[in-house]
Amino acid sequence: MSQSFQLKPASYSLAKEFNVQVDPRAVITGYEPGHHAVPPKDDGYVFNRGRLRDMLAFWEAGLIGLKLQGDPSTGKSSLPEQFHARLNWPLYKVSCTPTTEAYQLLGQLVPGLDGRLAWTDGPVLRAAREGSSVLLDEGNVMEPGQATSMNLLLDGYCITIPETGEIVTPKPGFRVFWTENPVDSRLVVAGRNVQDAPFEDRWMVMSVDYLPADEEIRVVKNALLKVGTDPNKAELTAKLVVGVANQTRQAYRNRDKVIVSPMSTRSAIRWAKLIRRFQNVKAEEGGPTIYALRRGVSMSPEQRDAVEEYTRAAVGTAP
Ligand SMILES: Nc1ncnc2c1ncn2[C@@H]1O[C@H](COP(=O)(O)OP(=O)(O)O)[C@@H](O)[C@H]1O
Ligand SMILES: [Mg+2]
Structure with missing residues (x-):
């Protein structure tokens, strides 16, 4: 009953x-x-x-x-x-x-x-x-x-x-x-x-489509704050991953040959959390962001190369 x-x-x-x-x-x-x-x-x-x-x-x-x-x-x-x-x-x-x-x-x-x-x-x-x-x-x-x-x-x-x-x-x-x-x-x-x-x-x-960037940044930031990340670092990391995630979604919508799956909010959150955990990874191993990307987001090898490119460019321009 x-x-x-x-x-x-x-x-x-x-x-x-x-x-x-x-x-x-x-x-x-x-x-x-x-x-x-x-x-x-x-x-x-x-x-x-x-x-x-x-x-x-x-x-x-x-x-x-x-x-x-x-x-x-x-x-x-x-x-x-x-x-x-x-x-x-x-x-x-x-x-x-x-x-x-x-x-x-x-x-x-x-x-x-x-x-x-x-x-x-x-x-x-x-x-x-x-x-x-x-x-x-x-x-x-x-x-x-x-x-x-x-x-x-x-x-x-x-x-x-x-x-x-x-x-x-x-x-x-x-x-x-x-x-x-x-x-x-x-x-x-x-x-x-x-x-x-x-x-x-x-x-x-x-x-239901992906959240607007400002809202998704809040989501990722909240997830990082929950695991004890410093608020300023949480904000920067959230902006970075959401920026790259949106680039993959844009490429996907433009029917890019290599980007065949848009990065999900779930993956973006996982990637962001791993970036914070891998802060000590050396540049020879890719540095924290790329090292975390390789472990946090599953993609085809071709898509991975492209997203690593987006990421390097985004890290390079980060304030
Ligand atoms: N508006 C939101 N605020 C916070 N987290 C969100 C929001 N939308 C999605 N998420 C997070 O993104 C992930 C995927 O969301 P989910 O609802 O399970 O997606 P779907 O059912 O479309 O596959 C979950 O971890 C969820 O908590
Ligand atoms: Mg679901």
Whole structure:
């Protein structure tokens, strides 16, 4: 059985929780802390204004499904995660695989200690029952036929559990988030499926691109500050890696023959952390920045050469 969901509503200030410049009186309803499925808060997370606007529109319009599309590591999964963390709103998460099946989303009969079969809700049905949220991460690796098992719930209709005859009506507040790398992405994202048209029709769609440079610099800097880096050094390193990352993304968009994968925020953060750790590496070994790049970011040998060039040029011009 699903755990009972009896949290007290609580009011949160948009300006304070999301660190954005809005009317200080603007509030949003969440819950008092306490539910086990509330994601942990990342204090270094930066809410981009445009993304937050889309998210709030989805949330307040009473819609059920939000699809976040974009290249790897643009920030698709962390947005719903951190949004829920700020509101103390439960978010069940499913890491989808090609073998994820409908029963893993909705539920199944499971033998109890007494040997008798008892119904256990899957994360999607549990969220519908509770009026909470579920995130289907990398949803489009799933077979289309499995995903369509959610169609009725995505429309807000009740469903009958065939095994028990129980009728479950989605409670207000039920929401489904779906992240995906588009099937037509230039990146090698293997095994993405085109979902069927009626399923696709059920979602609000949000396209997530890399953060603007100033915001990404704040993200990388926050990650460095968290591991104890001096603020001035954190700022310089963040500017350097974000500058090079954006050069790779630009080259990728210009269909450069060598730059075939744009540097992700995740890689940029890892690279920045390693630069700070490898401060003593000598110039013969590449120096801290190149040495850290070779270990922090995985790339083809041709792309590596090009990105090392960008990096040398950027280090050379750094103040
Ligand atoms: N706005 C942001 N603020 C802070 N960190 C971010 C932000 N966007 C992305 N990140 C970080 O970048 C990495 C990739 O983000 P994620 O949401 O997992 O990307 P995706 O789901 O698109 O692959 C994570 O480590 C995440 O914490
Ligand atoms: Mg993700």
